[in-house]
Amino acid sequence: MENSLSVRNLRVSYYGIQALDDISFSTESGKLIGIIGPNGAGKSTLMKAILGLISKDAGEVSFNDMTLKQIRKNIAYVPQRAVIDWDFPITVLDTVLLGTYPSLGFFHRPKKSDKELAYNCLEKVGMQEFSKRQIGELSGGQQQRIFLARALAQKADLFFLDEPFVGIDVSSEEVIIRILKELRDDGKTVFVVHHDLSKVTDYFDDLILMNKELIKFGPVKQVLQPELMKKAYNAQFSLLDSMGVII
Amino acid sequence: MNFINDLLTYEFLQKALFTSVMVGIICGVIGCFIVLRGMALMGDAISHAVLPGVALSYMFGINFFYGAVVTGMLTALGIGYINQNSRIKSDSSIGIVFSSAFALGIILIAKAHTSTDLNSILFGNVLAVRSSDMWTTLIIGAIVLLVVILFYKELLISTFDPTMSAAYGLPNRLIHYVIMILLTMVTVASLQTVGIILVVAMLITPASTAYLLTNRLSVMIVLSAIFGAVSAVIGLYISFLYNLSSGAVIVLVTTAFFALAFIFGPKQGILWRAIRVRRNKSTVQS
Numbered sequence: 001m002e003n004s005l006s007v008r009n010l011r012v013s014y015y016g017i018q019a020l021d022d023i024s025f026s027t028e029s030g031k032l033i034g035i036i037g038p039n040g041a042g043k044s045t046l047m048k049a050i051l052g053l054i055s056k057d058a059g060e061v062s063f064n065d066m067t068l069k070q071i072r073k074n075i076a077y078v079p080q081r082a083v084i085d086w087d088f089p090i091t092v093l094d095t096v097l098l099g100t101y102p103s104l105g106f107f108h109r110p111k112k113s114d115k116e117l118a119y120n121c122l123e124k125v126g127m128q129e130f131s132k133r134q135i136g137e138l139s140g141g142q143q144q145r146i147f148l149a150r151a152l153a154q155k156a157d158l159f160f161l162d163e164p165f166v167g168i169d170v171s172s173e174e175v176i177i178r179i180l181k182e183l184r185d186d187g188k189t190v191f192v193v194h195h196d197l198s199k200v201t202d203y204f205d206d207l208i209l210m211n212k213e214l215i216k217f218g219p220v221k222q223v224l225q226p227e228l229m230k231k232a233y234n235a236q237f238s239l240l241d242s243m244g245v246i247i
Numbered sequence: 248m249n250f251i252n253d254l255l256t257y258e259f260l261q262k263a264l265f266t267s268v269m270v271g272i273i274c275g276v277i278g279c280f281i282v283l284r285g286m287a288l289m290g291d292a293i294s295h296a297v298l299p300g301v302a303l304s305y306m307f308g309i310n311f312f313y314g315a316v317v318t319g320m321l322t323a324l325g326i327g328y329i330n331q332n333s334r335i336k337s338d339s340s341i342g343i344v345f346s347s348a349f350a351l352g353i354i355l356i357a358k359a360h361t362s363t364d365l366n367s368i369l370f371g372n373v374l375a376v377r378s379s380d381m382w383t384t385l386i387i388g389a390i391v392l393l394v395v396i397l398f399y400k401e402l403l404i405s406t407f408d409p410t411m412s413a414a415y416g417l418p419n420r421l422i423h424y425v426i427m428i429l430l431t432m433v434t435v436a437s438l439q440t441v442g443i444i445l446v447v448a449m450l451i452t453p454a455s456t457a458y459l460l461t462n463r464l465s466v467m468i469v470l471s472a473i474f475g476a477v478s479a480v481i482g483l484y485i486s487f488l489y490n491l492s493s494g495a496v497i498v499l500v501t502t503a504f505f506a507l508a509f510i511f512g513p514k515q516g517i518l519w520r521a522i523r524v525r526r527n528k529s530t531v532q533s
Contacts, residue, residue, distance in 0.1 A: 051414050077414040088283065088407050089464050098408070101400055102415040134462040
């Protein structure tokens with residue numbers, strides 16, 4: 001199974017201000033890949049541009065030599081928690097069931113088998129006992145697990161998660177990273193926007209280090225080099241330097 | 248019961264009741280999406296923006312349905328355009344566009360020399376519902392319900408998580424404008440019953456009442472339709488009994504339902520919430 005992603009000369013701008021500058025890389029399938037960089041580096045923008053959620057100025061994105069349109073339904077996206085309306089009248093199980101919508105297409109209602117799939121995915125993230133709750137009644141970590149379950153229900157080949165570990169409890173983080181690693185072991189490709197540098201070695205195979213432009217893409221050890229990190233985290237590091245902090 | 252007797256005797260009353268119930272149902276259904284998408288103000292805007300369209304239709308001697316849909320859509324597009332191309336916040340751009348459309352409508356209506364006066368468009372006149380109005384309402388109702396039933400999944404996901412719906416290829420913007428079209432159609436259907444000014448109440452009050460009572464969109468839609476329909480019946484009855492403006496009374500009945508749900512609703516109601524807080528406090532203290 002091939003689940004590779006290739007990005008060539010990708011450029012994105014907001015109102016004339018360059019957000020992504022000439023980014024190129026290509027990943028292999030079966031990798032867990034972290035996207036790291038300082039605040040405002042364009043990490044989420046990169047993800048959204050790859051998924052066609054924002055328009056790009058130039059560049060190409062292809063998945064196993066297929067276009068986004070052809071493969072769209074095999075891609076699962078887990079948005080940042082902050083963009084979801086948690087007061088929406090929807091239960092936990094129905095939220096997971098949304099994952100089956102892309103494959104259902106128009107005019108088809110979820111069947112019993114789809115509901116069973118949703119329930120199984122809920123079990124995988126250990127949330128089955130909450131299936132009838134309204135989604136706002138959960139903790140941040142539980143909410144994130146629900147959205148991971150939804151991505152699982154989508155039976156996708158590529159997964160994109162935007163800051164899944166922000167503001168969640170330790171056990172939820174463990175559950176999520178375990179599942180992401182299982183997906184990788186099944187040959188899926190998983191991209192995670194991440195900003196906590198302390199755990200990147202444990203979590204990821206490859207890293208995309210960026211700050212508007214691509215600083216370095218490769219295996220974690222090759223990317224976590226002092227001079228590269230300094231280049232990416234330019235401002236923050238000089239601030240730390242001036243305060244006498246040694247990295 | 249006098250009302251029932253009259254209802255059986257007078258055809259105009261039957262038409263009034265049927266049209267009001269239909270309006271209650273479709274406003275309730277579409278209202279759920281308006282409320283959940285945070286578009287209450289947009290609903291108010293579109294309903295007002297129908298006025299110039301109605302006036303122009305009279306001038307050209309066409310069914311006012313067409314004119315209303317055109318000006319309603321132009322308003323929706325205009326608001327979207329100002330929003331996306333300036334720093335003006337959405338509530339302000341809504342205010343600018345719809346009030347000017349409404350102002351234009353007031354002038355045009357005066358020039359149109361119609362038999363229907365401004366008053367009955369603004370405030371409705373349900374007892375003057377003609378057969379053709381009733382059929383228009385029925386057809387609009389059928390279209391609205393059909394669209395919501397057929398595209399329920401797409402409406403649900405684009406309302407709840409527009410990013411996911413865009414990610415798997417749903418046309419969010421098209422869906423937005425389809426809802427706007429449905430909204431104009433519903434407004435046209437409601438002209439006779441509650442009038443332009445009060446349509447927004449029929450859209451958001453029953454839907455908000457339902458929102459307080461359930462955690463499922465499908466249930467919310469059904470409840471909202473029921474509240475809309477029942478309010479129409481009760482409101483029409485009261486207005487008939489005491490000779491009051493029907494639209495205004497129907498709206499106040501929807502408000503009464505909302506007040507009941509707000510206070511006594513089992514989960515969100517302020518009464519039970521207060522009791523739960525108190526109970527919790529006393530268990531903590533003891």
